[in-house]
Amino acid sequence: MKKIFILSGMLFTFSLQAQFSVTIQSPADFREQEAILYTLNGSKDIIVTKEQSKSNTWTFKYPKSYEGMMKVFFPNTNNTLSFISENKNVNIKLETENNKVKNVIYLDEANELMNSIQESSQKKELILPALSQIKEYYKDNTDFGKALIAEMGRLSGNNVINQSQHPFIYYYNTNYSKFLSNDNSKKVTQDEIINLFDKSGDMLETSSLVRPILVAYLNTGGNTNVGESVDKLINTLKVETPRGQTVLSELIDIFDIYEMPEYKNKYLSLAKNLKCTITDRLASTLKSNANVELGAVFPNYKFHSAVNTTVKSISDVKADQKVIVFWSSTCSHCENELPKLLEKYSEIKAKNIQIIGLSLDTDKESYTRKIAAFPWINDSELKGWNSSYAETYNIHATPTYFILDANNKIVSKPDHVGDVLNYLKIK
Incomplete structure (x- = not known):
């Protein structure tokens, strides 16, 4: 299979003439030097570049046209x-x-508007139902009744967005309202969703709407x-196209998350057997799934700050079997499952089986407090789902288990x- 690089996850060099810039300012006591900028393809974050702080300010220069979701990770x-x-x-x-970031102040017009719309939508979903119930106890001609009606009318109103001035905000909110909003009383058909995927421009991939709309489509x-x-859907889109391959990749992940192995395996096989050029998006899905196939050698991981061991990586751990x-x-x-491993740990260890826990935590205090009870090898990058091993090992949920033999297969x-205890023949 050939492979093209549409937008690589690797860092790339920027030209001096930026299309636009992203500037983030922080207080002097924010002890952070590095920041990583990401764009979005479907539900996959794509690393763009890293920058170091200069006087508590990070400035990213982006050399291409881009309309969509972005994020910065510290x-x-x-x-x-x-x-x-x-x-x-x-x-x-x-x-x-x-x-810790306590508040975000958006100083540019687009993000200020998007933030305002998001806050209004949240209030509409949370507050409006409560006001509707309260209204039943007050007459419309009372001062409080009139105030309730006015507030309900304000919350019920739709934000008017100028498409020419704010094309992405218009695109996002229009399609969210049509395909995902609970307020949409008209049921959307499969043909309407197929038409969205077939006709939309590149903002679909950068909008964060791909996966939730695909779930809605399946429903x-x-x-x-x-x-x-x-x-x-995929016959309409054609799997030879970048859009078709993005959708195929997302569907494979969806079937993995919702534990639908029959469909995951069917469409994963379709992806493996493609003879056309493969995009980065689909290639990453194929690679992460290949890494954890039965019979594959488990990709090695160098420990970050492991406890209960002196070795440097998974492959350095010597045992007849390993439970990851x-x-x-x-x-x-x-919380329900790991104590059961703890109960049987003595029997597991007696069989020369090592347990290795890799945490998707972000809070160091919570993680440290929990592993104090776990005598096996524990490690964490404390980056949550930004942890490097989430993609390497195709992790979509916790807990996820793998059992390796002495050769890390x-x-x-x-x-x-x-199922872990049954395989290890421990009752």
Whole structure:
């Protein structure tokens, strides 16, 4: 298979003539030097470049036209900042406390407007239903009744967006309202969604709407028509096209997340057997899935700051078998399952089986408090879903388990802790 680089996840060199710039200012006590800029393709964040702080200011110069969602990640303090670009300069000021972003002040027109619309939408969803209930207890001709009616009318109103001045905001809000909003009383058809994917320009990929609208599309077809619905969509889009491959990649991930292995395997096989040029987006999906196929050698991971071990990487751990578990201290399923591993840890260790926990936590205190009870090897980058191993090992949920043999070959991918213990023959 050939591979083209539409927008590589690798860092690339910028020309001095930027199309627009992103400037972020922080207080002097915000102890962060590095910041990483991302764009978006479907639901996948694409690394653009890194910048170092200069007088508590980061300035990213973007050399191409781009309209869509962007984000900046501060790796040392684990803060993430989301915003939009309409191919114009972005200017943001941060208010921080104890090295955490406390408030974001958008200084450019596009982000100020987008933020205002988002806040109005949240109030509409949260407050309007409550006001409707309260209104039943007050007469319309009372002062309070009149105030309620006025506020409900304000919250019910739609924001008028000038498409020519704010094309991305118009695109995002129009399609969110039509395809995803709970307020939309008219049921959207599959043909309407197919038409969106078939006719929309590049802002679809950069909007963050691809995955939720695909889920909505599958729901319109019902559980009994999933394969038929997917085939109808990708046959229209053509898997030889970048749009078709983005959708195919997203669908493979969706079927993985919702534990639908029959459909995941079907469309993963379709992707593997393509003879056309493969985009970066689909190539990354193929690679992360290939990394964790049964029988594959588990890609090595160099530990970040591992506890309960002196070795430097997974491959350095010597054992007859290894249980790799991806987890988080905030995961309720992990809270139920990991204590069962702890109960059987003595028996597991007696069989020369090592447990290695890789955490998707972001809060160091929460992570440290939790691993104090776990005697096995624990490590975390404390970057949550920005952790490098989330993509490497195709992790979409916690807990996720892998069992490796002595040569680090994947011999089992259990769904639950009970499956882990059964495979290890521990009762």
